[in-house]
Amino acid sequence: xxxxxxxxxxxxxxxxxxxxxxxxxxxxxxxxxxxxxxxxxxxxxxxxxxxxxxxxxxxxxxxxxxxxxxxxxxxxxxxxxxxxxxxxxxxxxxxxxxxxxxxxxxxxxxxxxxxxxxxxxxxxxxxxxxxxxxxxxxxxxxxxxxxxxxxxxxxxxxxxxxxxxxxxxxxxxxxxxxxxxxxxxxxxxxxxxxxxxxxxxxxxxxxxxxxxxxxxxxxxxxxxxxxxxxxxxxxxxxxxxxxxxxxxxxxxxxxxxxxxxxxxxxxxxxxxxxxxxxxxxxxxxxxxxxxxxxxxxxxxxxxxxxxxxxxxxxxxxxxxxxxxxxxxxxxxxxxxxxxxxxxx
Amino acid sequence: xxxxxxxxxxxxxxxxxxxxxxxxxxxxxxxxxxxxxxxxxxxxxxxxxxxxxxxxxxxxxxxxxxxxxxxxxxxxxxxxxxxxxxxxxxxxxxxxxxxxxxxxxxxxxxxxxxxxxxxxxxxxxxxxxxxxxxxxxxxxxxxxxxxxxxxxx
Numbered sequence: 001x002x003x004x005x006x007x008x009x010x011x012x013x014x015x016x017x018x019x020x021x022x023x024x025x026x027x028x029x030x031x032x033x034x035x036x037x038x039x040x041x042x043x044x045x046x047x048x049x050x051x052x053x054x055x056x057x058x059x060x061x062x063x064x065x066x067x068x069x070x071x072x073x074x075x076x077x078x079x080x081x082x083x084x085x086x087x088x089x090x091x092x093x094x095x096x097x098x099x100x101x102x103x104x105x106x107x108x109x110x111x112x113x114x115x116x117x118x119x120x121x122x123x124x125x126x127x128x129x130x131x132x133x134x135x136x137x138x139x140x141x142x143x144x145x146x147x148x149x150x151x152x153x154x155x156x157x158x159x160x161x162x163x164x165x166x167x168x169x170x171x172x173x174x175x176x177x178x179x180x181x182x183x184x185x186x187x188x189x190x191x192x193x194x195x196x197x198x199x200x201x202x203x204x205x206x207x208x209x210x211x212x213x214x215x216x217x218x219x220x221x222x223x224x225x226x227x228x229x230x231x232x233x234x235x236x237x238x239x240x241x242x243x244x245x246x247x248x249x250x251x252x253x254x255x256x257x258x259x260x261x262x263x264x265x266x267x268x269x270x271x272x273x274x275x276x277x278x279x280x281x282x283x284x285x286x287x288x289x290x291x292x293x294x295x296x297x298x299x300x301x302x303x304x305x306x307x308x309x310x311x312x313x314x315x316x317x318x319x320x321x322x323x324x325x326x327x328x329x330x331x332x333x334x335x336x337x338x339x340x341x342x343x344x
Numbered sequence: 345x346x347x348x349x350x351x352x353x354x355x356x357x358x359x360x361x362x363x364x365x366x367x368x369x370x371x372x373x374x375x376x377x378x379x380x381x382x383x384x385x386x387x388x389x390x391x392x393x394x395x396x397x398x399x400x401x402x403x404x405x406x407x408x409x410x411x412x413x414x415x416x417x418x419x420x421x422x423x424x425x426x427x428x429x430x431x432x433x434x435x436x437x438x439x440x441x442x443x444x445x446x447x448x449x450x451x452x453x454x455x456x457x458x459x460x461x462x463x464x465x466x467x468x469x470x471x472x473x474x475x476x477x478x479x480x481x482x483x484x485x486x487x488x489x490x491x492x493x494x495x496x497x
Contacts, residue, residue: 110434110437110438111437113437113438114411114437114438117438117439118411125354125357125358289434290434335438335439338435338438338439339439341439342435342436342439342440342441343406343441
């Protein structure tokens with residue numbers, strides 16, 4: 001068996017030990033962009049890797065720089081009384097080299113949870129009373145639903161190849177059928193708007209002014225509805241996430257060119273998916289990183305229960321949002337009290 | 345305005361754009377001057393303070409750990425530097441104040457302290473061209489903000 005010289009990072013003592021077999025490390029599920037700058041000072045390869053992890057706030061207490069009998073430096077890990085060599089193919093290092101990012105499980109989609117918390121506690125500026133999550137979402141305006149979905153689908157298109165597990169979790173909520181429903185709802189909205197606006201006449205021919213564009217009433221079908229319906233068909237015909245993203249971008253462009261008002265009613269499908277995704281990732285974050293659990297369950301059972309709930313495709317987003325509200329109460333999370341505490 | 349400090353904060357919370365200029369002693373809200381060359385109508389809303397630097401340091405810490413957004417990131421110029429997103433803790437992200445609100449609270453407080461004479465350069469940083477807070481090293485106040493050069497007046 002090969003022997004390694006191990007140097008303690010605290011006291012600098014050298015210890016000779018036998019090298020056991022390489023232990024695989026579980027791949028992280030998410031990554032945040034952090035510049036992985038390897039230090040310029042004279043460090044050996046293993047020390048440089050450990051230093052890069054330390055600078056990215058990764059716990060390196062059980063990692064050591066070790067030198068084998070042939071003089072090469074390796075990164076070693078000491079855990080549960082066992083010493084193992086962390087190979088260069090370890091997912092942590094592979095991810096750093098490939099994308100210059102440091103995986104950090106603690107930061108797993110924490111912005112979603114933050115947004116849900118802030119929207120849950122949003123208040124009316126005049127009365128000071130909480131307005132509720134749905135009203136807070138409505139306040140973001142109609143354009144927000146398209147901007148948000150386009151961005152979500154762009155990310156999903158990337159995750160489809162890089163991180164299938166994460167892709168599946170996100171695609172459970174925002175997917176092709178949601179976009180189709182949003183697009184159909186938009187066409188209905190435009191028809192309703194056209195039905196309510198004043199009909200003008202040009203040399204006796206009726207026309208309407210739709211968001212600043214004059215269109216003859218007889219041309220509405222060909223110029224407005226038919227082109228939108230054609231774009232809906234192109235969304236229906238997509239077969240992969242990249243194509244779905246492109247088709248959605250095209251539809252959003254048509255929305256901007258046709259008519260787009262702040263106070264248009266957001267699609268029911270969007271609101272449901274938004275609540276579902278918000279509740280799912282908030283619950284997952286709370287269970288994984290904030291020691292919260294469902295009643296009479298431990299962490300593992302809570303995650304399993306959450307996955308069981310969302311595996312049912314008919315389980316709607318608003319229902320999961322109700323589960324989240326109960327979950328916050330049973331785990332004694334008072335968002336407003338926490339916000340007041342932060343201000344101190 | 346009856347109470348410039350609180351009314352301005354409320355406007356910013358509701359989406360108003362703002363611009364504070366220490367050297368010109370000015371404050372603009374949605375393009376309109378509320379304070380211009382140190383002159384204003386109504387009350388500033390904050391009394392003269394004996395310990396302005398202490399309050400400034402507290403407001404700075406809140407601003408530093410505040411919650412960034414697309415709106416705050418698009419702000420062209422700011423006097424003080426907040427923490428980037430990846431350096432914020434979970435608690436900052438979950439329960440923190442919106443960054444633009446924290447920014448107007450801090451910058452307007454400094455401006456008011458300059459206007460009401462509470463912040464006198466010679467009393468806390470005589471013969472220096474900048475002052476660094478001992479408890480929060482990132483908090484720096486330049487002399488030219490408090491005592492602008494004559495040609496800028």
